[in-house]
Amino acid sequence: MALLEIKDLHASVAGKPILKGINLTINFGEVHAIMGPNGSGKSTLSNVLAGNEAYEKTAGEVLFAEQNLDDLAAHERACAGMFLAFQYPVEIPGISNMYFLKAAVNAVRAYQGREQLDAMEFLDFVETRKKVVKIRDDLLERAVNSGFSGGEKKRNEIFQMAMLEPKLGILDETDSGLDIDALRIVADGVNALRSPERGFLVITHYQRLLNYIEPDFVHVLVHGQIVKSGGKELALELESEGYASWSGEEGP
Amino acid sequence: MEHMELRKKAEDRFITVGFPTTKEELWRFTDVSPVASAEFSGEWKPSSLAFECMDTICLVFENGRLSMERSCVLGLPAGVRIGSVMDCADARIGRLADSQSAFVAANTAYFGDGTFIGIADGVELDTPVHIVYLADAPGMVCHVRNFISCGKNAKVTVVEEYIGPSSPVGHPYWTNAVTEVFVDDGGRADHYKIQREAPDAFHFQTLEAHIGANAAFSNHAVAVGGALGRNDIRGKLAGQGGEAICNGLYLLKERQHFDTHMFMDHAVSDCNSHELYKGILDDKARGVFCGRILVRQDAQRTDAIQSNKNLLLSRSAKVNSLPQLEIYADDVKCTHGATVGQLDEQALYYLQTRGIDPVQGHAMLTFAFANEVLDEVQCGPAREYIGNLVQAWLNEVAG
Numbered sequence: 001m002a003l004l005e006i007k008d009l010h011a012s013v014a015g016k017p018i019l020k021g022i023n024l025t026i027n028f029g030e031v032h033a034i035m036g037p038n039g040s041g042k043s044t045l046s047n048v049l050a051g052n053e054a055y056e057k058t059a060g061e062v063l064f065a066e067q068n069l070d071d072l073a074a075h076e077r078a079c080a081g082m083f084l085a086f087q088y089p090v091e092i093p094g095i096s097n098m099y100f101l102k103a104a105v106n107a108v109r110a111y112q113g114r115e116q117l118d119a120m121e122f123l124d125f126v127e128t129r130k131k132v133v134k135i136r137d138d139l140l141e142r143a144v145n146s147g148f149s150g151g152e153k154k155r156n157e158i159f160q161m162a163m164l165e166p167k168l169g170i171l172d173e174t175d176s177g178l179d180i181d182a183l184r185i186v187a188d189g190v191n192a193l194r195s196p197e198r199g200f201l202v203i204t205h206y207q208r209l210l211n212y213i214e215p216d217f218v219h220v221l222v223h224g225q226i227v228k229s230g231g232k233e234l235a236l237e238l239e240s241e242g243y244a245s246w247s248g249e250e251g252p
Numbered sequence: 253m254e255h256m257e258l259r260k261k262a263e264d265r266f267i268t269v270g271f272p273t274t275k276e277e278l279w280r281f282t283d284v285s286p287v288a289s290a291e292f293s294g295e296w297k298p299s300s301l302a303f304e305c306m307d308t309i310c311l312v313f314e315n316g317r318l319s320m321e322r323s324c325v326l327g328l329p330a331g332v333r334i335g336s337v338m339d340c341a342d343a344r345i346g347r348l349a350d351s352q353s354a355f356v357a358a359n360t361a362y363f364g365d366g367t368f369i370g371i372a373d374g375v376e377l378d379t380p381v382h383i384v385y386l387a388d389a390p391g392m393v394c395h396v397r398n399f400i401s402c403g404k405n406a407k408v409t410v411v412e413e414y415i416g417p418s419s420p421v422g423h424p425y426w427t428n429a430v431t432e433v434f435v436d437d438g439g440r441a442d443h444y445k446i447q448r449e450a451p452d453a454f455h456f457q458t459l460e461a462h463i464g465a466n467a468a469f470s471n472h473a474v475a476v477g478g479a480l481g482r483n484d485i486r487g488k489l490a491g492q493g494g495e496a497i498c499n500g501l502y503l504l505k506e507r508q509h510f511d512t513h514m515f516m517d518h519a520v521s522d523c524n525s526h527e528l529y530k531g532i533l534d535d536k537a538r539g540v541f542c543g544r545i546l547v548r549q550d551a552q553r554t555d556a557i558q559s560n561k562n563l564l565l566s567r568s569a570k571v572n573s574l575p576q577l578e579i580y581a582d583d584v585k586c587t588h589g590a591t592v593g594q595l596d597e598q599a600l601y602y603l604q605t606r607g608i609d610p611v612q613g614h615a616m617l618t619f620a621f622a623n624e625v626l627d628e629v630q631c632g633p634a635r636e637y638i639g640n641l642v643q644a645w646l647n648e649v650a651g
Contacts, residue, residue, distance in 0.1 A: 050605050051604070051605070073604070073610075074604035075604040075605075075610070078606055078607040083605075090596070090598050090599050091599075092602070092620060094619070094620030094621060094623035094627075103608055103612070103616065104603075104607050104608055107606070107607040107608045108607040111607065143620075160606065164606065164607065
C-alpha cells in the first residue's frame with residue numbers, strides 16, 4: 001500500500017487554476033522533496049493536501065493510505081495521520097502551547113479509538129517527545145506561537161509533529177526565514193522522526209534544507225506540474241542551474 | 253450614620269435632574285427608559301439563591317439587606333474591619349461619588365445597606381473578601397453602597413459579586429450600586445466585580461477609585477447578566493507613582509445591553525494606567541465601551557494604554573466602541589485602540605490541521621479570546637472562579 005497517491009491533481013485558488021495535473025506516489029519510509037520557483041504551486045499543493053477550504057480541488061484523486069481525501073475534512077486528515085508544518089505558523093494568543101497540544105493529541109487519539117491521556121500521562125508523553133525534538137520549556141508554557149521568533153515557530157511545528165506522530169509529514173517551506181543554526185535544529189528534529197512507518201514531503205525553494213534532510217526523491221514543480229523527477233542529485237543540479245530551463249525565470 | 257445633608261442634597265438632585273436620556277453625550281448609546289418607566293413596588297423577601305462562597309471572609313446580602321447568618325466575618329485580623337456600611341462613620345463617604353449622575357444621586361439619597369471594608373495602615377489582608385449580593389425579589393430596587401478604605405501600605409483584595417436567578421424573575425428588579433475605594437499612599441487594592449444578575453434585571457454601578465502616591469488599584473469587571481446594565485468606572489491617579497489597571501470582560505447574548513464607561517484621570521506625573529476590555533457578543537446583544545483617559549498638564553511621564561476588543565459571534569450583535577485620549581501634558585506615552593471582529597479563520601484552520609474539529613476549535617478560540625483578560629487576574633481563586641464562569645457561559649452559547 002502506498003502512503004500517498006496523487007493522481008492527475010488539479011486545483012485552483014479563487015477561480016485561478018494553479019495545479020495542472022500532479023502525479024506523485026510516496027511510499028512508507030520515503031522522503032520526497034518538491035522544489036520549485038515562487039508561484040509554481042508548492043504551497044497550493046500542501047494546502048490542498050491538508051484540506052484548506054480556500055483551495056479548491058477541481059480534478060484528480062488523492063489517496064492517503066488508501067483513503068480518498070475527498071471523504072475527509074481537514075481535522076479528519078490530521079487524525080488519520082497527515083501533518084502539515086506551516087510555512088507561516090499561526091499565532092493563537094490566549095491558548096497555551098501545552099493546552100493546545102493536549103487537545104490535539106487527544107483529538108487524534110479519540111479519532112483513532114485510543115484512550116485519552118490524562119494530565120499526568122500527557123506530561124510524561126511530552127517528556128519522552130522532548131528527548132526526540134528539543135524545545136525549551138518556556139515555549140511550551142507560552143501561548144501558541146505568540147511572540148515566537150521565526151525559528152521558534154518552526155521548531156514548535158516540528159515538536160507538534162513529534163507529538164502527533166503522523167504517517168505523513170508535509171513540510172511547507174520550513175526553511176524559509178531560518179538562519180543556519182535554526183535550520184540545523186529543525187532538520188535534526190525531522191531526521192529523528194524518520195522511520196519506516198512514516199513518509200515526508202519536503203517542499204522548498206532552495207536546495208539548502210536538503211543538505212540536512214536528505215531526500216530519497218526530488219521532484220521539480222513548475223507552473224503547477226512536475227516537470228522532472230530524480231534522486232537527491234537533482235537538487236544539486238537545480239542549485240547550480242536554477243529553474244530557468246523550465247520556467248524561463250532567473251535561477252535562485 | 254449621619255449623612256442626612258448629603259442624602260437630602262442627592263435626593264433633590266435626583267428629583268430635579270431625573271434619569272438621563274440618549275440626547276446626553278454620556279448616554280448616547282444606552283437608553284435607560286425601561287428603568288425610568290418601570291414600577292418598582294416589589295417587597296423585600298429573603299433570597300432563596302444559593303451561591304459558591306469563594307473564601308472564608310464573606311459578606312452576604314439578600315435583596316439588599318445584610319444577612320449575618322449567611323455571612324462569615326469572624327476572626328478578622330487586627331486592623332481589619334468588615335461590616336455594614338450603615339455602621340461606618342468615615343466622613344469620606346460620598347466624597348468621590350459626587351452625585352452628578354442620576355444613578356449615583358439616587359443611590360446616595362436612598363441606599364439602605366452595603367459593605368464597609370477598612371484596612372488600617374500597614375495591614376496586609378491576604379484572604380480575599382467576597383461580597384455577595386443576592387437578588388431575586390421581583391420589582392425591587394436595591395440601592396447598595398460600598399465603601400472600601402485601604403490604608404497606607406495596606407493591602408486588600410475584594411470580590412464584589414451580584415447574583416440573580418438564571419431565569420427571569422418576571423417583574424424585573426433594579427440593582428443600583430455605588431462603590432467608593434480609597435487607596436492611600438503605598439497601598440494596594442485589587443477589586444473584582446462580577447455581575448451575573450437575572451436575565452431580565454437592570455444593573456447599574458458606579459465605581460470610583462482614588463489612588464494615592466505609589467499606590468496600586470486594579471479592577472476586573474466581568475458582566476454576563478442583566479437585560480440592561482452599565483458600569484461607570486472612574487479612577488483618579490492623585491499621587492505620583494500611582495498605578496491603575498482596569499480590565500473587563502462582557503459576555504452578552506440574546507437582547508442584552510451592557511455599557512461600560514471608563515474615565516481615568518491622570519492628575520499628577522509618573523503614573524500608569526492600563527485598560528484592557530474585551531467583549532464577546534452573540535444573538536442581538538449590544539455592547540458599549542467608552543473609555544476616556546485624561547492626562548492633565550502636570551501629568552508628565554504618564555504611561556497610559558487602553559484597548560477594547562470585541563468578538564461578534566452573530567451578525568446581529570453590535571458594539572459601539574469609543575476610546576478617547578485627552579492629553580494636556582507633552583511628555584507622555586499613551587496608546588489606545590479598538591477592534592470588532594470575528595474569529596480568525598486561519599487560526600481555526602491551524603487547529604483543524606492538528607486534529608481539532610471545527611466545533612471544538614471554535615470553542616477554544618472563543619475562550620482564548622476571553623483568556624487574555626483572565627491571564628491578568630492575579631488572585632488565583634478569583635481567576636479560577638471567573639474562568640469557570642466564562643467557560644459555563646461559552647458552553648451555554650455553544651449548546
